[in-house]
Amino acid sequence: MTHGEAVAAFEEAELHAHLARRDEAAADDGGRRAAELAEWQRVVQLLAATDGPYDPDADVVVQEELAEDRRREEVEQQRRQQQQVADRAEELARLGGAGRLDCSVPSRAGDEAARDLLDEKRDYRAAKVDAWLARALATHSGHYADPAARAAAVGLLPVPVRARAALLAALARTGTPIDGDLEFVGRLAQADPDATTALAAWLDSAVAVKGGTA
Template structure:
């Protein structure tokens, strides 16, 4: 069951409780309130998980942007070849390309290609 289905079930339970409250013979029926009490924590848990996922995505985007800044600075200092490639540098390369409106950073591409061919950094065999 996904978040949308949980939200729909929660809304149905809320609707049922509202409807029950309008009918004298159903006011004391605890089934609707019990069902609502089951769905609310699930909805809150899924909302918290979604918020955590969004926060993680923001942190990852910030990490990629910072690494892209670092690679760009190294490139401008003609020191890129001295840097050791890391996991995620491909994403930083993509960020540099996006910043340049589709222009591929040839120096970064060449650096990554050399690192791959020479098995440097995170391209090193046997690396965990």
């Protein structure tokens, strides 16, 4: 858009505003028309100063408005994500408290954040969620079926939960059913995660040796 085109658009907007002022039905639209006129006037003045075609990318006001829109969108997106985490945390806590958080409930991406929220609130049901996540990680179920999700769990889950998962997986490889409530595994992992992980590695070595001599 050139300066002349901007002037013509501004004059046309002024004409429409003048005609609208005579129409009582358009009275409620006066604020929008005033803002439109002010914007056209600003563009006309900008082009008169730069003596060139209008470029939104070079318009500081427009770019600031776009940046503010992006900031608002980011804030809103963060709010939505936080609400989703809170809703999921409440769902998992409710299932855990009712004794229904088992292998029939598939884990989902973001459950680690929901677990952290319960832990921050010192919710007693967080222990149930820890046990459920450890089993899902051990059995590669739910979103942990994806190797990338299992790799990411190293940085998303606390050491005791990962140690618990490692021992459960090692026990499964020995042929031991891990469908029941193996509460002792969780207590071992919580008390000494390093020793629990070492025990899991020892069991895996024993299974490998036995398989090699079979």
